Amino acid sequence: MAGALCGLWVDAAGRVLCTHETVGGGREERVAAWRPFAWLRVKPSVIPSGITVEELKGEGPFRFLAHGESLEVFDEFSSALGKEAAFDTPRPWESQFLLQRRERLYADLPFGRLRRCQLDIEVASPGGGFPDAARVGDRVLAVGLRQDGINHVLLLSSADDAAEKKLMEEFGDTLRRLDPDVIEGHNLFKFDLDYLRQRCRRHKVPCVWGRHGAKAVFRPSRFKVAERWLDFTRCDVPGRAVIDTYLLVQQHDVTAREMTGYGLKDAAIYFGITDETSERTYLAGEEIQRAFQEDPARFRAYLEDDLRETAGLADQLLPTYFEQARTFPTLLQEAALRGVTSKIDLLFLEEYYHARQACPAPAEVAPFEGGFTRSFREGVFRHVLHFDVASLYPSLLLHIGRNPRQDTLGVFIPLLRRLREYRLRYKHLARTAADPAERAEAHARQTSFKILINSFYGYLGFPGARFGDGELAAEVTRRGRELLQALIDAFTREGCVPLEADTDGIYLASEKHHQEPEFLLHRVANALPEGIELEYDGRYQAMFCYKAKNYALYDGERITLRGSALRSRGIEPFLKRLTDELIRHLLGVSPVSPLDTIADFRRRLPRREVPVSELARGESLSQSPESYERLMAEGGKPRRAALEAALQLPARPRMGERVRYYLTAKAKGRTADWQRARALALHDPEQFPYDPDHYLGKIDDWLERYGVFLGAAALPQGESAQGELAF
DNA sequence: AACTTTGGCGTATTGA
C-alpha cells in the first residue's frame, strides 16, 4: 500500500507523475496510469483508433463520454473536433486524474507531515531604487530557504555575473535536495519567483525547480479578493504547490477587514507571530545592500526573521486549503487560487463520471431578489439585543430539500447534508480532542466545510455553475425574507422595538428582556419550522442606528462598527476621526464632542497645518494604470482620480493595489477632482500644496449628514434634530 | 484570466 499522495503532475506527454510519502517520511516518485476523457454533445461520425465513446444515461446535453488511450491520441482527437462547445473536459489534467480514480491529495497525511519550505530572496538594485530584475545592475544577494525550522541561507559570493549564476544553480540544487511538497512565501508570485526567473534566464540557468526534473512554468493570471481583482504572474512548479501568503492574507481579510496592511511585517503582527514591541531585525529597502556587505550577521537575521514570519502565516492560513485539497479532486495550489465554483463542479462531475450519467451545461440565471434588509429607527438606543438564525441559507436549502433542476442524479442535497454532518462532527472534535494538533486539524476542517457549505447557495445563483439553478436560489431568499419578517412580527408582539434587520438577523431594543434574552428567545423560536434555529447572539448597552447596514454597537467594553459609511477604508482619516468621535460621544463612551475637533480643523486647514496624510483618501485600483492610460488616450471615460494619481507614480502600482491621493487647488480649466488629484507619495507642500477649501467643504458635508445627531448646535439653518434617545 | 449571491451607502463623473 502506497503512502499518501503528496505531489502530482501530468506532463506534456500525458504521464502522471506522482510523489508518495514513504514509511520513514521520505518521498518517492512513481508513474501512474490514466485515461484522459471528455464529455461530448454529439457522437462524432468518425471515431479514431485509440478513442472510445460511450452513450450516457439520463437527460443532459452532454450525452457521450470519450476516453483516449493516451494524451497524444486524445489531443489529436479534440483538436479535430474543433473548438465548438461540443467538447468539455475537466481541467487541469491533475484534477481529472484524481476525479477518475476518486483519489485525493494528502489522504491520511496530517498537516504536520506536509513538507513545507519557506522561500525569500534579498536583492540589490543600483542606487537603492525599486528592484527591477530586468536591469543589468540588479542582483540577487541571497536566497533563503527554510524547512522544518532549519534555515538554508545561500549568499552571493562576489559582485560579478558568474557569482549570481552560481547562486541560481545553488538555489535549484538546494530546492531539489529539500524536495518540498509546498513552497511558501510572501509575495512569491509578484516578486521572488518572477525575479529569480529573470535572473536565471539572464544566466541561462533553467528553472528546474519541480519534481521529476521538470521546469517551472510562468503565465499571467488573476486572483479575486472579494470585489477586487489582483494581477500576478502565476508560477507552477510541477509536483509541488506554490503558496503565496500575500494572497492568502488578503483573502483572510475579506471577512475581518481589519488589517492595517498586507505586507509581511504588518501581517506578522496582526496574526500574533511577531510581537509589536518585541525585537525583530528589520532593514529598510535601501539598507539591505549595505547590511549585506558590512553587517552579515544582521543581514542573515533579517532574512531568517522573514522566513520565520512566512512560516507563521502559512501555519495559520494554509490548513483550510490543505483540507480543501483533501476534500476536492484538486491540487493544493488550485485550491488556494481558484474560486468555489470549480471545486463544487468537480464534486458533481466526479459523481456523474462514475455513474455514467449525462451532464448538463450551465443554465441561464434570471436576476432574483436577495435578503430582507431594513433600518427601522435612526438614533441612539439602549438595552439592545441581537438574534440571528444559524446558517440560514444552508438550513433553508435542506429544509426545502430540492435538488437543482439539472442535477438528475440528485447529488446536491445529500452532499450538502453530508458536509454539514462532517462539519458538526469536526466542530465538536475541535473542542474535545485530547491532542492539540488534532484539535487544530479538526478546526481547519470545520472551517473549510463551513466556507463550502455557505457557498452552496451562491453557487446556485451563479450563471457559470454547471449545476446552478437560479429559481432554487430565488426560492431560498424568498423563504428567508418570509422567515425574517415573521421573526420581526413575533418580537414586536413581545413588546420589543425592532431597530435593524438584515437577511438572517435582527437588532432590537427591549428593557424588559435585556437581562433575560434566553426567555425571549424561547418564546419567539417556538414558531420556527423544523431545522431552523434562532440564536441569541449578544447584548449591548447602546446602539447607534444610522442607516441600513450602517450602525455602531457598544457592549460596555468595545465599540463595533458596521457599514461602509462608518468604517470604510477609503475614507479620509480626518473624517474617519470625526465619525469615531461622534460615535464614542453618542454611545456615552466619551464626553468629547466632535464639534470641538471640527472647530480645530476649521482653524488649522486654511493655514495648511493639518498633515496631508490626514486628508488623503485611498482607493484600490480596479484596473491597471496602463490599461486606463490606453483607454483615456482613445478618448475613453470616465476619468478617475485614483488612476490619475497612479499614473504619476514612477513605480506604477498594479491592479488591486491601493493608491492614496489628495486634492490640489482649483485652477482655470482644472476643477474636477481627477484633474487636481495628486499621489500622496508625491506630496510637495511648495509646488503642489493641498486645497484647504476642498477639505473644509468635506467637513460641511459631514455635518450635513451627522449634525442631526449632535443636536441643534451643530445644524445648518432650517433643520431640526431627529435623533432620538429611547428606552 | 477568471468569476458564489443580492442589497445599501456615499462619492464622483458626465452631460444636459
Next chain:
DNA sequence: TCAATACGCCAA
C-alpha cells in the same frame, strides 16, 4: 444645478 450612472466598499 441636477439627473443618471458608475464605482468602491461594505453587510449578510
